[in-house]
Amino acid sequence: MNENRILNHILRVMKNLNFLIILYTSVMIFCGLQGYIQENTAMNFLAQVNTLPEAPWKIPVLTICLFGCCVLLMNMENIQGRGLVLKVCLELGIAVWISSFLGFSYTGMILLILADTIRYIPRTKGQIPFAVIIGLFYLLIDYDLITICRDIIPLDAYLAYYQKDVTAVWLGIRNVASSLNVLVFIIYMIMLVRVQMNEKERIMVLNERLDALYSDLLDANVQLEEYARESVKMAETKERNRLAREIHDTIGHALTGIITGIDACMALMDVAPEVAKKQLGAIGEVARQGMTDVRRSVRALRPDALEKFDLENALSRTINDMCTATNAEIEYQCDTRLDCFTEDEEDMIYRIVQESITNAIRHGHANYIRVLIGRTGDTLQISVKDNGIGCKDIKEGFGLHHMKERLEMLGGSLRYNGKEGFEVEACIPIRRGMEEV
Template identity: 45%
Template structure:
C-alpha cells in the first residue's frame, strides 16, 4: 500500500514538472512569435502589467520547483524529528510555491497540491486530515488568475496566445486544463489511498492492542498461577526438609542413645561382678556418646554423617559396626560382596542410614545379640540385607524410623521389604549409579 502511495506521489511530481515545462515553453514561444509577426504592440495594449522576461520567469519557476522537489523528497525519506525543522521546511515550501505561481502569473496552481500532500502525510489524526483537505481545496480554487488578478496586475496564459490561431489557442488551453484536471485526479486518488491506508493501519494497531491486552490478561493469570505454584512448592519443600531433618535427628540421636542405653544396661549387670570391666564399658559408651554428639552437630549443619566426610562408605560402615558392637556387647558383622562402593553422596547417606537404623532397631526392639550386614550387587542394583537373631515380631508396626528409612530409599527409586521369621530381616533394593565404576 505504501509503495502505491509513493508511486502516485512520484507521478504527481513528474506531472507537475511536465505542466510547468509546457507552460514555460508556450510562454517563451508565444513571446518570440508576437515579436516576429508584429503583434507585440497589440499584446502590450491589452495587458494590465508589464511582462517579465519569459526566459527569466521560466528559469525562476523551474529552479524553484526543483528545489521544492528536493525538500519534499528529503523530508519523506529522512523524516526530520525536530518540530522547528519541520515548520521551517513547510515555510520554505510555501515560499517556493508562491514564487512559482507568481513567476507563471497564476498560470498553473497544481504546485499547491504537492504541499498539501506533504502536510497531510505528516498528520496522523483523521479529523485533522479532513479539515486540512477542505481548507486546501478552497485555497486551490481561489488560487486562480481571475481571482488573484483582481488585486495584483498579471498577464494571463490566454493573453500570451494572441499570436496563435483560434484553433491552436483552444488546443493549448485544453492541454493546460487537462494538466490541471489530471493533477487534481492524482491528488484525490492519493488522498483516498492515504486515508484507506491509515484506516487499515489504525485497525491493525487496534488488533495488536487487543492482542497485547489479551496477552497481558493471560500473563496476569499465569503469574497468579505461578505464585500459587510457588507457594505450594515452598510448602512441599518445607515439608520435605522438615521430614529430612526429623530423619537425620532420629538417625543420629536415636542410634547413639540406643547404644548408650544398651551399654548402660550391661554396666548395671556387671558392676558388682567386675568393676574393672564396667569402667572399660563406660569408656566405650563415652566414645559412642561423643560420636553421637558429633553426628548431631554435623546433621544440624550439613545433614550428612560426619564419618562420611572423612572415610569411604565401606570404612564408615565398618567403624559404625565396630563401635556399636563394642558399646552394646553385640556381635555385628559386615560382609561387602558388592565390590568397591563408589557412590554419590546421596546414595552413601541412604546406605549408611539404613544400616544404622536397622542395627538400632535390632538392638532396641529385638534385643538381638547377633546382627549380620550384607551388601550384594546385581547389575545396577545394590541389595542391602540386615538380619538379626532377635525376638522378631508377628506384626510390623512402622514407626518413625522405618518410615523415614523407606522415604530415603524411595527418593533414590528403590524399595524396602521386611521378614520377621527367625529374628528380623531388612532387605533394601537400591538402584545405584556406581560412580566411576558404572
C-alpha cells in the first residue's frame, strides 16, 4: 500500500511539472507575439514563418484547457479493454494538439500518458506492446518530422523577439524543467518495476503457502477417511458384540429353558400328565418372558428420536436439525397422519427420510431438498427429491440396498432416479388404522 501511494505521489508530481512547463512555454510564446504586435514588428516575425500564428491570448488559454481535459481523462480509473484504448488515444490526441500550439517544442506529456496508462494494463500481457507503441509515438512527434507534413511555427521564431541573453535564460529554465520531467518519469518506472517484482514475490509466497495448505488438507482428508473407516468398523464390532450378548442373554437363555422343559414334558407325558401340563405352563411363561426380552432388545435398536417423540415430531426435528447443521433448504410437507403404523413401519419411514436427506447432502451436494409424504388409497408414499448433481450410473450401495430390503419385508417398494438431481420414491402398504388416517 505504501509503494502504491509513492507511485501516485510521483505521478502527481509529473502532472504538476507538465502543467508548469506547458504554462511557462505558452507564456513565452504569448509575450513574444505581444512584443511583436506592440512594437509593430509583426512583419519581421511573419518573414520567419510560413503560416499565420494563433491569436496570442488563445495559446495559453487553449493549452491550459486542453491539459485540464487530459488530466480529467487520466483520473478515469478502472477502465479496461476497448475503453482503455479509446482513453489512451484521446489523451495522445490532446497531447499532440497541445504540442502543436507550442511548435512541437515540448513532447514530455507523452511520458506522463505512458506512466499513467501502464498502471492499468494487465501484467505482462499488454504492458510491453503499449509501452512500445507510446514510445514510438513519442519519438515520431518531432519538429523536423512534423514539418515534412505541415507548416509549423518553431519556438525559435517566437523567442527571436527577445535578446539572446534573455532567450538563453528562458530556454535554460524550460530545458531544466523538461529534463526534470524525464528524470521523474525514470524514477516512476523504476518504482513501478519494483512494485511489480514485490507483488510477484508475494504471489509466489502465497502460492507456496496455498500448496502447503492443500497438501496438509489432503493429508487430513486421508486421515479423516481412515478414521471414518475405523469408526465404522468399531461401531459394527460394538453393535455385533451387543447383539451377540442380547441373543446369548435373552433368546439363547429362553430357548435353552424351553428345549429343556419340552424334553422333560415328553418324559412325563405318559407317567404324570398333570405334572407335564404344569411344566408346559412354566415353559409358556419362559417363552413369554423371552419374547418380552426380545422386544426390549429390538426397541434398543430404534432411533433415539423415535424413543422420545412420535413419528411426525421425530421427522420434523430431524429435518430442522439437518437444516441447521448443513444450511440446506429442506421443504417438508406431510398430507396424512402418521400415528397408525407399527414400530417397524415407523422405523422404516424414519430411516428412508433420514438416509435420503443424508445422501442428497453428502453425495449429491444438494442445497435444496423436498420431502413429501402422502397417501394414495391404502399406500403411504414418500418422495425425497433434491437439486444435487444426480447420478446417471447408479450403483446400489448399502443405504439403498438396506432400504429396499426392509421395504420388501413390509410388502413395499423403492424406486429412484438420478437424471435431474436425485429422487427416491418409497411405497409402504398401510396395514392397520386406515380409518383413522
